[in-house]
Amino acid sequence: MMAGMNRRSFMQMGLTAGAAAMAPRWMMAQAAKAADPVGQMRAAGASTPIKTTKLYDNLYLLQGAGGNMAAQIGPDGKLLIDSSFATAVPKIREALAALSNDPASTLINTHWHIDHTDGNEGMHAAGFTIYAHQMTRERLATPQTMKMMGFSLPAAPAGALPMLTFDRSMHLWHNGDSLNLEHFDPAHTDTDIYIHFHKADVLHVGDIWFNGMYPFIDEGTGGTIGGMIEADKKALAIAGPGTKIIPGHGPLGTKAQLQQFHDMLAAVHDKVAALKSAGASEQEVVAKKPTAAFDATWAKGMMNGDAFTGIVYRTI
Numbered sequence: 001m002m003a004g005m006n007r008r009s010f011m012q013m014g015l016t017a018g019a020a021a022m023a024p025r026w027m028m029a030q031a032a033k034a035a036d037p038v039g040q041m042r043a044a045g046a047s048t049p050i051k052t053t054k055l056y057d058n059l060y061l062l063q064g065a066g067g068n069m070a071a072q073i074g075p076d077g078k079l080l081i082d083s084s085f086a087t088a089v090p091k092i093r094e095a096l097a098a099l100s101n102d103p104a105s106t107l108i109n110t111h112w113h114i115d116h117t118d119g120n121e122g123m124h125a126a127g128f129t130i131y132a133h134q135m136t137r138e139r140l141a142t143p144q145t146m147k148m149m150g151f152s153l154p155a156a157p158a159g160a161l162p163m164l165t166f167d168r169s170m171h172l173w174h175n176g177d178s179l180n181l182e183h184f185d186p187a188h189t190d191t192d193i194y195i196h197f198h199k200a201d202v203l204h205v206g207d208i209w210f211n212g213m214y215p216f217i218d219e220g221t222g223g224t225i226g227g228m229i230e231a232d233k234k235a236l237a238i239a240g241p242g243t244k245i246i247p248g249h250g251p252l253g254t255k256a257q258l259q260q261f262h263d264m265l266a267a268v269h270d271k272v273a274a275l276k277s278a279g280a281s282e283q284e285v286v287a288k289k290p291t292a293a294f295d296a297t298w299a300k301g302m303m304n305g306d307a308f309t310g311i312v313y314r315t316i
């Protein structure tokens with residue numbers, strides 16, 4: 001049970017009209033029914049079409065259920081970022097087949113969460129070699145509990161585990177582009193990386209950015225509000241004014257939009273930190289509504305102001 005909020009209110013979150021327009025479908029499905037959240041998410045993976053958007057000559061954004069994906073094509077083979085839910089794999093393969101006849105090559109995971117890695121086993125079986133931060137492999141290889149989300153996950157099957165892992169950073173030259181993969185210090189989880197396509201000027205930052213909504217921060221696997229703010233600062237330092245930035249959730253974004261998100265996180269952090277350091281309990285801080293000035297703009301995803309305040313309080 002979360003302090004300051006009961007489980008029922010968490011599950012009822014995000015069911016306003018605004019939320020319906022903004023929230024990824026799996027999140028909505030999960031909020032609507034608590035009985036089998038993983039089954040609900042996977043059902044969304046099976047039914048949600050994948051939308052393909054061209055970002056550069058050989059680079060595309062793929063959006064369906066789960067986290068935002070990217071696909072690069074070319075003679076070195078197809079490179080995919082994140083794999084959504086296992087049930088979405090047939091749709092992902094169709095979307096990739098529609099882009100080119102290049103063979104399967106590389107799948108990169110931005111972090112360990114199920115909405116970004118559940119399709120790993122299926123994509124690996126289709127010929128993709130999986131790359132990720134070493135902690136992504138460690139977390140996938142062992143059972144995990146998402147306390148706030150209300151579910152546990154068994155260890156992933158062997159075919160789902162990344163085969164090439166790194167600690168701080170690595171570099172890939174692939175299909176004529178130069179890619180930097182670098183670990184963020186613990187932020188949304190302790191497994192987060194970014195992938196920067198230099199030539200295409202595209203930056204996939206995973207779930208350190210929920211574009212246009214309060215983020216979920218996974219305090220159970222190393223996430224903190226301070227780490228999120230630092231990770232967003234790092235991404236802002238890498239991005240140029242024209243960089244296309246792929247958030248983990250929400251629409252494709254710009255550096256200016258990422259800056260707004262960062263500034264909102266920093267403002268909420270400072271308000272909650274001041275109350276906490278003055279001795280207020282989590283329930284007292286939530287009752288003071290420190291996000292009130294931000295809710296109209298940002299309480300559009302899975303998190304309302306109270307839930308977000310609770311995470312911020314607990315991770316300061």
Ligand SMILES: [Zn+2]
Nearest residue numbers: 067115207248
């Ligand atoms: Zn996600």
Ligand SMILES: [Zn+2]
Nearest residue numbers: 111113188207
């Ligand atoms: Zn995530």
